[in-house]
Every structure is written in C-alpha cells, then in structure tokens.
Amino acid sequence: MSPNDTLWQTILKDLEKLYNEETYNELFLPLTSTFKDSNGLITMVVANEFLKNRINKLYIAKINELASKYSPTAVRFKFISEDEVKHDEPVTDRQLTIDYRQGNLNSTYTFDSFVVGKSNMFAFRMAMKVADQPGAVANPFYIFGDVGLGKTHLMQAIGNYILDNDVEKRILYVKADNFIEDFVSLLSRNKNKTEEFNAKYKDIDVILVDDIQIMANASKTQMEFFKLFDYLYLNNKQIVITSDKPASQLTNIMPRLTTRFEAGLSVDIQVPDLDHRINILKRKTATLDANAEISDEILSFIATQFAANIREMEGALIRLVSYAQTFDLEITMNVVEDALGAVLKTKKKTNELTENNYDKIQSVVADYFQVSLPDLIGKKRHSKFTVPRHVAMYLIKLKYNIPYKTIGTLFNDRDHSTVLAACEKVEKDIRMDGNLKFAVDSIVKKLDSALLK
Numbered sequence: 001m002s003p004n005d006t007l008w009q010t011i012l013k014d015l016e017k018l019y020n021e022e023t024y025n026e027l028f029l030p031l032t033s034t035f036k037d038s039n040g041l042i043t044m045v046v047a048n049e050f051l052k053n054r055i056n057k058l059y060i061a062k063i064n065e066l067a068s069k070y071s072p073t074a075v076r077f078k079f080i081s082e083d084e085v086k087h088d089e090p091v092t093d094r095q096l097t098i099d100y101r102q103g104n105l106n107s108t109y110t111f112d113s114f115v116v117g118k119s120n121m122f123a124f125r126m127a128m129k130v131a132d133q134p135g136a137v138a139n140p141f142y143i144f145g146d147v148g149l150g151k152t153h154l155m156q157a158i159g160n161y162i163l164d165n166d167v168e169k170r171i172l173y174v175k176a177d178n179f180i181e182d183f184v185s186l187l188s189r190n191k192n193k194t195e196e197f198n199a200k201y202k203d204i205d206v207i208l209v210d211d212i213q214i215m216a217n218a219s220k221t222q223m224e225f226f227k228l229f230d231y232l233y234l235n236n237k238q239i240v241i242t243s244d245k246p247a248s249q250l251t252n253i254m255p256r257l258t259t260r261f262e263a264g265l266s267v268d269i270q271v272p273d274l275d276h277r278i279n280i281l282k283r284k285t286a287t288l289d290a291n292a293e294i295s296d297e298i299l300s301f302i303a304t305q306f307a308a309n310i311r312e313m314e315g316a317l318i319r320l321v322s323y324a325q326t327f328d329l330e331i332t333m334n335v336v337e338d339a340l341g342a343v344l345k346t347k348k349k350t351n352e353l354t355e356n357n358y359d360k361i362q363s364v365v366a367d368y369f370q371v372s373l374p375d376l377i378g379k380k381r382h383s384k385f386t387v388p389r390h391v392a393m394y395l396i397k398l399k400y401n402i403p404y405k406t407i408g409t410l411f412n413d414r415d416h417s418t419v420l421a422a423c424e425k426v427e428k429d430i431r432m433d434g435n436l437k438f439a440v441d442s443i444v445k446k447l448d449s450a451l452l453k
Contacts, residue, residue, distance in 0.1 A: 008042075045085055051079075060165075111131075115280045139238055140229075142261050142265065144268050146401070158240055175210045175211055176210065176212050211244070278296065281317055365391055368443050
C-alpha cells in the first residue's frame with residue numbers, strides 16, 4: 001500500500017466516526033485508494049459529478065484538516081469524477097498556495113461543521129450562495145448578531161468553501177482591530193506609504209472583515225477602508241463583513257460606509273432555541289470525543305444554563321469532556337456538577353447582579369419620565385409610555401449588549417424585532433432631537449451613580 005493510500009485509510013477511520021452511517025457509506029466507503037499525487041495535491045476519483053461536488057463543497061475542509069493532522073508533509077486532497085478521467089480532461093495540478101489560509105482562516109470553520117436551525121437558517125443559506133458565486137450574489141454580504149452566535153464561523157466558512165474549490169483564490173480574513181493596527185503601524189513608519197498599505201489588501205479575491213464596529217471613531221482608518229471597499233467592489237471582489245449590530249445602528253462610522261454596507265445583503269443570526277443548542281452540543285461532542293456518551297438530559301441542562309452565548313456553552317462542554325477524560329469518568333449529573341460547579345456558581349452570581357441592574361435601569365428611566373414601572377414594561381402604546389420604554393431598551397442594550405430576545409423578556413416578552421426597532425429608533429432620534437439626547441444623557445449619569453451603589 002502506498003503512503004498516500006495509507007494516509008487515506010487513516011482519514012477514513014475518522015470520517016466514519018464523524019459522520020452518520022448513511023453519509024459515510026454513500027460518499028467515502030467506496031473510495032478505497034488514491035488516484036495520483038502531484039506537488040502535494042492528492043487526487044481521488046468518485047463515481048459522478050454530483051458526488052464530486054458534494055464532497056468538494058461540504059467535506060473537503062475536514063478531509064484536508066485530517067490530512068494535515070496525519071501527514072508529515074503539507075498535502076491536500078481534491079476529488080474528480082470518473083467522467084473527467086475517461087475523457088482525459090486535464091486536472092489542474094496547482095502548486096499549494098495556502099499562505100492566505102494559514103494565520104487567516106481556521107480550517108475547522110466550514111459549512112458542514114456549522115449547525116443550522118431556525119435562528120440562522122437564512123444566514124446560512126445565503127452564505128452558501130455567496131460562497132458558490134463570490135462577487136455575484138450579494139456584495140457586500142453583511143452578517144450581524146450578538147456575541148458568540150457563530151458570525152465568525154459562518155464568515156470563515158465562506159472563505160474556506162471558496163478556497164477548497166480553488167486553491168489559487170486569495171482569501172484574506174482580518175479583524176477590524178488588526179486592520180486598524182496595520183494602518184497605524186504603516187503611518188508611524190512613513191505617512192506617505194498609504195498606497196503600500198492598500199496594495200497589501202487589494203491583491204486579493206475575497207476579504208472577510210470581522211467586527212467592523214471596532215472601527216468606530218477611527219476616522220483615518222475608515223477613510224482608507226472606504227477606498228479599499230470601493231476598489232474591491234468595483235472589481236467584483238467579494239466583501240463579507242460581520243458586526244454586533246445592523247449597519248444602520250453602527251455609531252461613529254462614516255455614513256458613506258454604512259450606506260454601502262446596507263446596499264448589499266444583510267442577514268442576522270439570532271439566539272438559537274433549546275433544540276438547536278442541544279444539536280450544537282451533540283455536534284461539538286463528536287469532534288471532542290467520538291466515543292463520549294452524554295445523555296440528552298445533561299445536554300439539555302448545559303444548553304439551558306448557557307442560553308445566550310454559544311461560545312460559552314461550548315466552553316462548558318469542553319471543560320466537562322476534558323474533566324471526564326482526565327479522571328476516566330462516565331459523564332453523569334454528579335460529574336457535571338463537579339466539572340462545572342465553579343463556572344455555574346460564578347455565572348449565577350453574575351446573572352443575579354446583572355438582572356438587578358436591568359431593574360435599576362427600568363426604575364431610573366420610569367422615574368425620569370414620571371411613568372409607573374408596570375406602564376414602562378406593559379403594552380400601552382401612547383408616546384408617554386413608548387418613548388421611555390424604548391429608551392430603557394436602548395440603555396440595557398447599550399450597557400450590557402445582551403441579545404434583543406433577552407431584552408424582550410424584560411418587557412412583557414416582546415419579540416426581538418420589536419426591541420431591535422426600538423433601539424434603532426432611539427439611536428436615530430437622539431441625533432436629531434436635542435431634548436431626547438439631553439434626557440438620555442441625564443439618565444446615563446443617574447444610572448452611573450445608581451449602579452455604583
């Protein structure tokens with residue numbers, strides 16, 4: 001057996017553990033040996049075009065990740081159909097060009113590893129379309145949502161998908177703060193080298209900019225980003241941006257930028273429901289330990305305790321699995337309490353403190369506008385009540401940045417879209433209405449004093 005065949009057989013064992021029996025038997029079991037190897041690009045032959053496209057689009061990232069894990073040298077896999085071989089159609093043997101993946105893209109962030117549910121279905125489907133036709137479907141593609149809900153994962157999945165289908169594509173992932181650092185560093189050396197800075201970012205096919213809201217107040221950096229944005233857009237290069245809020249709600253970002261963000265397609269990722277969170281935990285468990293057995297009761301418990309932040313939830317699961325592995329324990333509720341006790345205790349205290357602070361914000365706002373707390377939280381639609389209600393929602397979001405859905409629960413279980421609209425309205429109105437701005441500023445001062453007591 002050749003070294004490449006041995007490598008493939010090793011990878012197959014992991015694929016069998018990672019995916020369900022139907023997927024494994026249909027896609028991977030028939031592939032018993034490699035076809036050829038050229039410059040580290042290992043070619044596999046599958047029965048038809050459908051299977052080729054399915055593997056190349058959904059599973060290639062995981063296969064190449066495993067290849068990197070088990071191979072002492074840099075290799076990548078590519079899948080072609082039997083028709084391509086029969087008709088002697090040339091298979092492009094590209095030199096490995098993985099510089100843009102290394103340090104920029106996390107190869108584990110793929111569409112296949114992204115768990116889809118109601119909260120992110122539209123964002124996921126549109127991201128797939130953007131990745132399939134970069135620069136043509138939605139440009140820019142703007143993804144927003146609260147912290148820890150998967151924006152970065154989905155953004156990088158687009159980049160990985162494009163790169164897995166064409167290794168010569170130049171994909172650049174950059175966090176907004178790193179973009180700022182690059183620009184400031186350049187200017188500190190030579191203020192006349194702005195074009196050199198732009199050249200670094202222009203020589204790409206796809207740019208993925210994470211957490212654009214961090215650029216607030218960085219006016220010179222925003223101007224350079226504006227120039228870069230227009231250059232890439234006019235040259236049909238795909239632009240993908242993430243933020244913790246809609247483009248219309250970005251503060252201290254140039255209007256010429258926000259209007260360009262809004263001109264593309266905006267999608268949001270909401271807080272997943274309980275079933276969705278449990279599915280996320282199940283998928284994560286399989287990647288941590290294929291043999292781990294965690295009951296639905298325990299998964300439900302973890303999903304309930306960490307409802308608002310998927311990153312925190314997955315961190316709790318990693319801690320639990322690591323604890324069980326270290327002490328060779330079966331995962332029971334007692335083990336959950338031992339492994340997560342300190343984390344849950346701290347989280348409970350934080351939640352209690354924060355919830356009290358939500359109450360204080362509501363109370364201070366109600367007192368300032370001279371309305372009762374029940375009316376502030378209630379359903380009366382007169383402006384006497386809706387204005388303070390919206391201000392209270394806005395301030396809770398501003399100070400604690402919790403999900404809109406969570407804020408809605410503090411106001412008679414209002415829908416997240418209602419809270420979002422209220423926050424956007426206050427954000428807009430305080431720019432135009434001096435009296436409202438004065439009121440909000442006064443309430444903030446009272447809150448700063450009240451929350452310190």
